[in-house]
Amino acid sequence: xxxxxxxxxxxxxxxxxxxxxxxxxxxxxxxxxxxxxxxxxxxxxxxxxxxxxxxxxxxxxxxxxxxxxxxxxxxxxxxxxxxxxxxxxxxxxxxxxxxxxxxxxxxxxxxxxxxxxxxxxxxxxxxxxxxxxxxxxxxxxxxxxxxxxxxxxxxxxxxxxxxxxxxxxxxxxxxxxxxxxxxxxxxxxxxxxxxxxxxxxxxxxxxxxxxxxxxxxxxxxxxxxxxxxxxxxxxxxxxxxxxxxxxxxxxxxxxxxxxxxxxxxxxxxxxxxxxxxxxxxxxxxxxxxxxxxxxxxxxxxxxxxxxxxxxxxxx
Amino acid sequence: xxxxxxxxxxxxxxxxxxxxxxxxxxxxxxxxxxxxxxxxxxxxxxxxxxxxxxxxxxxxxxxxxxxxxxxxxxxxxxxxxxxxxxxxxxxxxxxxxxxxxxxxxxxxxxxxxxxxxxxxxxxxxxxxxxxxxxxxxxxxxxxxxxxxxxxxxxxxxxxxxxxxxxxxxxxxxxxxxxxxxxxxxxxxxxxxxxxxxxxxxxxxxxxxxxxxxxxxxxxxxxxxxxxxxxxxxxxxxxxxxxxxxxxxxxxxxxxxxxxxxxxxxxxxxxxxxxxxxxxxxxxxxxxxxxxxxxxxxxxxxxxxxxxxxxxxxxxxxxxxxxxxxxxxxxxxxx
Numbered sequence: 001x002x003x004x005x006x007x008x009x010x011x012x013x014x015x016x017x018x019x020x021x022x023x024x025x026x027x028x029x030x031x032x033x034x035x036x037x038x039x040x041x042x043x044x045x046x047x048x049x050x051x052x053x054x055x056x057x058x059x060x061x062x063x064x065x066x067x068x069x070x071x072x073x074x075x076x077x078x079x080x081x082x083x084x085x086x087x088x089x090x091x092x093x094x095x096x097x098x099x100x101x102x103x104x105x106x107x108x109x110x111x112x113x114x115x116x117x118x119x120x121x122x123x124x125x126x127x128x129x130x131x132x133x134x135x136x137x138x139x140x141x142x143x144x145x146x147x148x149x150x151x152x153x154x155x156x157x158x159x160x161x162x163x164x165x166x167x168x169x170x171x172x173x174x175x176x177x178x179x180x181x182x183x184x185x186x187x188x189x190x191x192x193x194x195x196x197x198x199x200x201x202x203x204x205x206x207x208x209x210x211x212x213x214x215x216x217x218x219x220x221x222x223x224x225x226x227x228x229x230x231x232x233x234x235x236x237x238x239x240x241x242x243x244x245x246x247x248x249x250x251x252x253x254x255x256x257x258x259x260x261x262x263x264x265x266x267x268x269x270x271x272x273x274x275x276x277x278x279x280x281x282x283x284x285x286x287x288x289x290x291x292x293x294x295x296x297x298x299x300x301x302x303x304x305x306x307x308x309x310x311x312x313x314x315x
Numbered sequence: 316x317x318x319x320x321x322x323x324x325x326x327x328x329x330x331x332x333x334x335x336x337x338x339x340x341x342x343x344x345x346x347x348x349x350x351x352x353x354x355x356x357x358x359x360x361x362x363x364x365x366x367x368x369x370x371x372x373x374x375x376x377x378x379x380x381x382x383x384x385x386x387x388x389x390x391x392x393x394x395x396x397x398x399x400x401x402x403x404x405x406x407x408x409x410x411x412x413x414x415x416x417x418x419x420x421x422x423x424x425x426x427x428x429x430x431x432x433x434x435x436x437x438x439x440x441x442x443x444x445x446x447x448x449x450x451x452x453x454x455x456x457x458x459x460x461x462x463x464x465x466x467x468x469x470x471x472x473x474x475x476x477x478x479x480x481x482x483x484x485x486x487x488x489x490x491x492x493x494x495x496x497x498x499x500x501x502x503x504x505x506x507x508x509x510x511x512x513x514x515x516x517x518x519x520x521x522x523x524x525x526x527x528x529x530x531x532x533x534x535x536x537x538x539x540x541x542x543x544x545x546x547x548x549x550x551x552x553x554x555x556x557x558x559x560x561x562x563x564x565x566x567x568x569x570x571x572x573x574x575x576x577x578x579x580x581x582x583x584x585x586x587x588x589x590x591x592x593x594x595x596x597x598x599x600x601x602x603x604x605x606x607x608x609x610x611x612x613x614x615x616x617x618x619x620x621x622x623x624x625x626x627x628x629x630x631x632x633x634x635x636x637x638x639x640x641x642x643x644x645x646x647x648x649x
């Protein structure tokens with residue numbers, strides 16, 4: 001059974017002058033127990049809104065989210081609280097997401113207090129256990145966030161997210177603000193925790209090389225929609241959607257200098273998305289039909305594939 | 316540049332490059348902050364038309380080095396304590412503030428990571444480009460405006476005439492960076508300093524902006540100092556690379572050579588640790604520890620506490636940057 005099922009989820013914001021901004025449009029996918037789904041896309045593609053809607057940090061406008069077989073879309077705050085034990089999130093900015101006036105021990109132990117788990121002594125023991133789990137010294141509990149480097153703060157945020165032994169972790173650009181040498185430490189930590197704790201992870205990033213390294217499956221988003229989803233190896237080695245191909249081509253790799261396919265133009269305004277396929281304004285393979293008919297996310301016709309792609313080239 | 320821009324120089328143009336000499340030569344630069352060494356003897360050269368990549372993690376001193384070229388570092392608390400920065404043979408460190416104003420935005424242009432905070436939100440795009448022209452060239456408003464249109468056309472802003480009257484908030488991040496480049500190019504600088512110019516941009520837009528900078532330096536023979544933490548970007552665009560760690564250049568080589576045969580252990584470790592260099596799902600060969608902040612740098616090689624190939628001498632003696640085309644400061648090179 002799927003741990004998480006998202007069905008036809010949409011989130012619409014009311015923008016300036018009453019214009020509607022479709023941050024997420026009709027997105028469906030699932031995550032199995034212990035699976036890592038990478039979600040990749042450029043800024044404004046809706047990947048962060050999607051992550052937050054799943055935790056109901058943002059109220060979805062339409063569609064449903066089911067967690068462990070239960071529809072959580074309509075739950076109120078009170079009913080949602082026990083679900084949150086199993087559903088945690090870490091953010092990009094380890095400076096902004098930790099309260100500077102609390103000691104690290106208080107920060108990591110807070111979820112235990114909120115959910116009324118254990119007493120003072122058992123919580124302190126659990127905090128020590130969590131610090132060891134993320135590779136921080138025990139005396140870190142008595143210090144303040146400003147005493148730690150960016151990588152160490154991200155370890156603190158991870159320890160806090162794991163305090164309640166969640167089943168699903170949403171990691172929203174969790175390694176994007178870190179230096180290269182620190183980034184690999186945190187990627188290793190997340191991969192190790194996943195193995196040891198059987199965590200399922202929704203790993204949101206704009207960095208395809210990081211996504212490819214950690215993910216079992218990858219979803220590629222463009223203008224609020226999933227344009228391609230499938231096994232990580234297939235997405236990386238045989239990308240089908242022209243946007244996925246362009247995204248892969250645009251990433252410069254160390255030790256290489258090559259001819260690249262550079263997309264023209266920029267992301268269209270999400271308040272005023274193009275008709276038909278949202279990518280048609282920048283697509284190098286655009287056809288007549290793309291201007292008017294939006295392609296559905298379907299298995300590609302005539303190709304052996306475990307992926308689904310929303311592109312008229314494959315229908 | 317596809318223009319015929321020949322506005323007369325308002326004051327003496329910057330010094331011309333001596334034949335056979337590099338356009339920019341930083342020699343043994345030392346900068347201290349609050350008495351603690353921040354930059355410890357950095358030497359770099361860039362020839363006309365060359366793109367040099369300056370890479371390193373936060374705190375290594377790459378941005379301070381770049382800012383010091385135009386004396387844009389905050390003095391105090393920072394202070395240049397030694398060395399020379401020669402542009403075409405003349406030492407910029409000996410220039411008065413008045414002389415530096417002639418160099419900034421004229422012989423040397425600069426673009427920064429965050430185009431929103433580098434543009435003035437209450438002036439139109441046209442005003443800001445024209446300002447750069449009027450400051451350094453004895454031309455009238457109409458000629459400056461004409462120049463602004465040329466520049467916007469060259470950097471790929473659609474409908475440049477109409478764009479002149481738009482404000483920064485009306486533009487996307489990529490377009491703002493194009494405008495920043497237009498301002499930096501206004502007086503046809505001989506050196507462009509680009510400090511993480513695409514870090515805040517999406518990958519597809521990043522490729523557009525870097526291609527633009529690359530095309531411009533090929534057309535105009537302008538030298539480019541590209542500061543970045545992204546080794547992929549360096550590999551794709553730069554002729555040579557200098558790697559900084561702990562306030563020093565630890566390795567310098569032609570780009571292809573550096574990626575094929577890194578010699579310094581830090582460079583080697585950096586190239587190994589990136590996800591793209593490893594099979595998916597495997598444990599990344601991480602570099603333990605963190606970059607030491609200024610004032611807490613260890614004696615000897617600053618990298619030695621994190622180094623997997625450390626030998627005794629690394630702990631107390633600073634290695635010198637040795638070699639010809641490929642230089643590395645490492646006691647136990649790869």
